[in-house]
Amino acid sequence: MQDSAAEVVIIGGGPGGYVAAIRAGQLGLRTVLIESAALGGTCLNVGCIPSKALIHAADAFHSAGRHGEMTSFGLSVKQVRLDFARTVAWKDSVVNRLTGGVAALLKKSGVSVIPGMAEIVDGKTVTVVTAGTTMSYRARHLVLATGSVPQAIKTLPFAGNVISSTDLLSLPEIPARLVVVGAGYIGLELGIAFAKLGSNVTVVEADERILPKWDTALTRPVARRLEELKVSVITSAQAQGLTAGGESLLIEQRGHGLRELPADKFLVAVGREPRTKGFGLERLDLAMDGKFVKINDRCETSMSNVWAIGDLTGEPMLAHRAMAQGAMVAEIMAGKRRSFDAVAIPAVCFTDPEVASVGYTPEQAKMDGHDVKVATFPFAANGRALTQMDDAGFVRIVARASDHLVLGAQAVGAGVSELTSSLALAIEMGAVLEDIAGTIGAHPTRSEAIHEAAFGALGRGLHV
Amino acid sequence: MPVELVKLPDVGEGVAEAEIVEWHVAVGETVREDQILAAVMTDKATVEIPSPRAGVVVELGGELGARLAVGSPLVGIRFGANDDVANDKAVARPDGRALANDVPVDPQAGSLVQAEQPYDRRPNDGHPTNAHRNGAAGVEVKLAPVRSIASPAIRARAREAGIDLRLVSGSGAAGRITHDDLAGYVQNRSTASAGPRIAQRDDSVEQIKVVGLRRRIAERMAESTRRVAHFSYIEEVDVTALDELRKQLNARFAGSRPKLTVLPFVVAALVHAVCDFPQVNGTYDDDKELVSRHGAVHVGIATQTPSGLMVPVLFHAEALDLWTSAAEIKRLAESARQGSARREELSGSTITVTSLGDLGGIATTPVINRPELAIIGVNRMMIRPVWQGDQFVPRMMMNLSSSFDHRIIDGFEAAQFIRRTKELLEAPALLLVGN
Ligand SMILES: Cc1cc2nc3c(=O)[nH]c(=O)nc-3n(C[C@H](O)[C@H](O)[C@H](O)COP(=O)(O)OP(=O)(O)OC[C@H]3O[C@@H](n4cnc5c(N)ncnc54)[C@H](O)[C@@H]3O)c2cc1C
Numbered sequence: 001m002q003d004s005a006a007e008v009v010i011i012g013g014g015p016g017g018y019v020a021a022i023r024a025g026q027l028g029l030r031t032v033l034i035e036s037a038a039l040g041g042t043c044l045n046v047g048c049i050p051s052k053a054l055i056h057a058a059d060a061f062h063s064a065g066r067h068g069e070m071t072s073f074g075l076s077v078k079q080v081r082l083d084f085a086r087t088v089a090w091k092d093s094v095v096n097r098l099t100g101g102v103a104a105l106l107k108k109s110g111v112s113v114i115p116g117m118a119e120i121v122d123g124k125t126v127t128v129v130t131a132g133t134t135m136s137y138r139a140r141h142l143v144l145a146t147g148s149v150p151q152a153i154k155t156l157p158f159a160g161n162v163i164s165s166t167d168l169l170s171l172p173e174i175p176a177r178l179v180v181v182g183a184g185y186i187g188l189e190l191g192i193a194f195a196k197l198g199s200n201v202t203v204v205e206a207d208e209r210i211l212p213k214w215d216t217a218l219t220r221p222v223a224r225r226l227e228e229l230k231v232s233v234i235t236s237a238q239a240q241g242l243t244a245g246g247e248s249l250l251i252e253q254r255g256h257g258l259r260e261l262p263a264d265k266f267l268v269a270v271g272r273e274p275r276t277k278g279f280g281l282e283r284l285d286l287a288m289d290g291k292f293v294k295i296n297d298r299c300e301t302s303m304s305n306v307w308a309i310g311d312l313t314g315e316p317m318l319a320h321r322a323m324a325q326g327a328m329v330a331e332i333m334a335g336k337r338r339s340f341d342a343v344a345i346p347a348v349c350f351t352d353p354e355v356a357s358v359g360y361t362p363e364q365a366k367m368d369g370h371d372v373k374v375a376t377f378p379f380a381a382n383g384r385a386l387t388q389m390d391d392a393g394f395v396r397i398v399a400r401a402s403d404h405l406v407l408g409a410q411a412v413g414a415g416v417s418e419l420t421s422s423l424a425l426a427i428e429m430g431a432v433l434e435d436i437a438g439t440i441g442a443h444p445t446r447s448e449a450i451h452e453a454a455f456g457a458l459g460r461g462l463h464v
Numbered sequence: 465m466p467v468e469l470v471k472l473p474d475v476g477e478g479v480a481e482a483e484i485v486e487w488h489v490a491v492g493e494t495v496r497e498d499q500i501l502a503a504v505m506t507d508k509a510t511v512e513i514p515s516p517r518a519g520v521v522v523e524l525g526g527e528l529g530a531r532l533a534v535g536s537p538l539v540g541i542r543f544g545a546n547d548d549v550a551n552d553k554a555v556a557r558p559d560g561r562a563l564a565n566d567v568p569v570d571p572q573a574g575s576l577v578q579a580e581q582p583y584d585r586r587p588n589d590g591h592p593t594n595a596h597r598n599g600a601a602g603v604e605v606k607l608a609p610v611r612s613i614a615s616p617a618i619r620a621r622a623r624e625a626g627i628d629l630r631l632v633s634g635s636g637a638a639g640r641i642t643h644d645d646l647a648g649y650v651q652n653r654s655t656a657s658a659g660p661r662i663a664q665r666d667d668s669v670e671q672i673k674v675v676g677l678r679r680r681i682a683e684r685m686a687e688s689t690r691r692v693a694h695f696s697y698i699e700e701v702d703v704t705a706l707d708e709l710r711k712q713l714n715a716r717f718a719g720s721r722p723k724l725t726v727l728p729f730v731v732a733a734l735v736h737a738v739c740d741f742p743q744v745n746g747t748y749d750d751d752k753e754l755v756s757r758h759g760a761v762h763v764g765i766a767t768q769t770p771s772g773l774m775v776p777v778l779f780h781a782e783a784l785d786l787w788t789s790a791a792e793i794k795r796l797a798e799s800a801r802q803g804s805a806r807r808e809e810l811s812g813s814t815i816t817v818t819s820l821g822d823l824g825g826i827a828t829t830p831v832i833n834r835p836e837l838a839i840i841g842v843n844r845m846m847i848r849p850v851w852q853g854d855q856f857v858p859r860m861m862m863n864l865s866s867s868f869d870h871r872i873i874d875g876f877e878a879a880q881f882i883r884r885t886k887e888l889l890e891a892p893a894l895l896l897v898g899n
Contacts, residue, residue, distance in 0.1 A: 287474065302474060337623050337624055337626075337806075338620075338623070339623060341616075341619055342616075400638070403637065403638035403639070404637070404638065405613065405637075405638035428615065428616050429615045429616075430613035430614060430615060430636070430637075430638065430640040432637040432638050432640075434637065435637070
């Protein structure tokens with residue numbers, strides 16, 4: 001066994017781990033990053049990036065197809081074809097370009113990247129078996145960034161045609177019939193994309209409605225679009241397992257009894273689980289928070305100089321949270337004083353239309369005892385939305401009634417994911433409604449709806 | 465309404481118990497979510513324990529000075545909806561021995577004074593992940609700590625400076641803290657002055673329990689004098705040249721570099737002297753009968769703080785130039801005084817310097833910071849007549865009062881070490897020619 005010493009050893013090269021490594025390297029810490037699969041983790045390889053690439057291709061194909069008949073603005077397209085093999089190759093090229101970029105950045109920051117599966121020996125030592133030899137790495141700081149894996153359903157284990165989001169993203173061809181179990185963001189993003197690519201999609205959800213963690217006002221435009229796309233949605237229904245031949249999914253819907261849903265592929269997208277097993281984490285006997293590793297606002301675990309970041313540490317399981325934690329931990333290890341004190345972490349559903357939320361929803365604000373003013377502005381009254389022939393959705397702002405402090409904002413509509421950064425900025429800066437109303441935005445843009453919503457909340461709406 | 469026991473959380477690495485050093489609440493008091501309930505102290509760090517919810521305190525887990533095991537009950541809180549609690553009057557203080565179900569909480573009897581409503585800004589939304597849910601409806605709301613409203617840049621500035629933003633009042637819209645508010649707070653804090661003194665007979669007797677840092681200091685000092693064979697050695701140093709050099713450097717680099725006091729020079733002299741007498745820069749594990757000699761010179765800087773003596777550490781003094789060392793000493797002293805020094809900054813020294821500044825007296829007998837072997841005390845500088853050949857001349861003089869662990873360091877070695885230090889301080893140019 002060979003030994004090597006470093007200041008920092010990071011396990012996992014996802015957005016949490018690789019950002020921590022780059023920043024630690026920049027700050028002059030001798031850093032080793034261990035990754036058993038591909039750099040970039042879930043996000044770059046089987047999550048955010050490939051899913052958004054596929055969503056883009058599906059959107060382009062679908063909107064071109066809709067123009068088979070003459071559109072109101074005079075465009076018609078004959079014979080739209082999609083070569084799915086090329087779509088997949090293009091998606092892979094995007095992924096490769098980004099993971100290659102991550103590798104280059106790590107190199108530039110002087111990080112040693114070790115391919116292989118890390119095994120934790122103790123709070124300072126990790127071993128990796130590569131090409132038959134075992135290397136042992138000892139460090140002052142150990143950063144856990146092992147991320148998460150798709151959660152399975154006991155009665156419906158991943159095998160054969162029962163697939164996870166990872167598998168769906170690498171299918172060589174478009175399944176004719178796709179059943180999606182779970183109508184959360186991953187299930188719906190992918191379900192909608194495949195519906196647009198031509199699959200006949202059915203979504204099964206145990207809750208009473210789709211996107212159960214978001215309020216109905218926000219999800220209604222998505223439900224409507226699902227209808228337009230002829231996606232059947234079965235709510236209040238539990239998946240029971242495949243039928244004997246494996247051709248159908250057996251579901252039980254409250255009030256309707258058992259039913260069979262035949263399909264070619266069954267996507268199980270019921271959430272993700274932190275990856276805490278199989279690499280010796282139990283040896284550290286860290287304090288846990290349910291299934292997750294427990295951390296404080298400095299991402300410290302219960303053991304000193306052992307840090308944990310990203311999906312492993314709980315909700316929201318999102319790439320941007322992992323990255324922010326990674327950068328912060330690197331700075332703390334380099335001796336700076338930092339803590340994770342973001343007021344709001346934006347969340348986006350890249351469905352059609354997109355749904356975005358930052359900070360409090362009205363309901364949450366009320367549950368927390370705030371007296372709030374809520375104002376919405378519909379895209380139906382927004383010039384830009386009309387010129388884009390997609391006026392579904394709205395922007396909503398939630399502010400404290402007493403002093404107009406902006407507590408939260410939500411939006412649903414085409415491209416609203418891009419509004420989240422200004423909404424988050426407003427909340428982090430402690431903006432009041434008057435600040436938003438007093439900021440001039442460019443016309444015509446969708447972001448004018450934010451401005452107009454603030455006007456509305458102040459009782460001086462202009463365009464409604 | 466249910467009673468919740470707030471347990472003593474795991475406050476840090478392998479700590480099994482902590483001592484209650486301050487109660488911020490009393491039985492019967494209405495508390496807001498995140499209001500500080502108590503301060504507990506572990507090895508060196510003091511940690512404030514906030515209330516997880518709004519409610520009424522029905523029991524305290526121990527007296528001041530009690531040591532509690534991690535996980536044992538600290539405070540019992542009867543909680544209710546925010547509104548109820550906000551309207552609760554401070555209730556009469558019952559004998560809160562048992563987790564009384566009998567604390568009178570009557571929302572109707574409330575005064576019209578609304579308790580200050582905390583502003584809970586949720587740190588995040590929780591991404592609506594696609595968890596498999598069995599029909600549980602609604603949105604999860606996690607309550608977040610009460611926070612001050614300030615931009616991320618201001619929050620970062622405050623954190624760097626060790627300032628709790630909750631203490632700063634904001635002048636901006638919705639009480640937002642501006643850069644000026646923060647600057648104003650910092651200034652006020654440093655110029656807070658004592659009030660006028662009134663001559664008056666006072667026969668009161670106040671008994672103060674020795675707890676927290678003071679208890680820790682008391683234990684350490686006794687331990688140190690009990691276990692170490694102290695001997696002190698006092699020597700006179702002519703610092704006329706040093707004082708001149710210091711003044712010149714300060715004038716030359718005014719504004720562009722940190723101001724130099726005598727301390728960084730003393731540190732530099734130690735670093736040089738330790739090269740010749742490495743045995744002095746060591747620690748002694750008397751249980752194992754093992755002396756460790758350290759290559760690094762981690763200089764403990766004994767610092768007076770409002771809560772007592774602390775020794776923040778100037779790490780790797782051997783690698784610092786005068787100005788970096790000056791700036792770091794200043795920063796350490798400030799963070800120790802503000803109580804914001806990190807735990808890592810308070811341990812690991814290999815030799816200690818103590819200085820009472822202008823108060824420094826003529827001679828002192830410093831107590832060794834066990835397990836170190838030496839402590840160098842800096843006495844006050846003053847002009848004294850010195851006989852030079854045929855006459856007295858006024859010279860700037862300063863004594864060094866140092867203690868050594870006689871179990872390990874012999875008197876002769878100590879004397880040589882101090883002589884070397886003296887030479888360096890008397891010819892301070894040597895300190896500038898690099899390490
Ligand atoms: C389909 C899908 C879509 C998504 N879309 C979005 C989105 O739009 N926006 C968003 O913010 N988030 C999205 N996410 C979530 C996002 O991908 C995760 O939050 C993010 O990747 C978490 O980063 P991480 O660094 O914590 O872990 P991961 O990205 O999971 O990385 C962990 C890495 O650790 C490695 N590893 C684990 N154990 C070991 C070991 N013992 N030794 C060596 N290596 C190890 C793994 O191979 C992996 O590469 C999506 C996820 C999925 C599945």
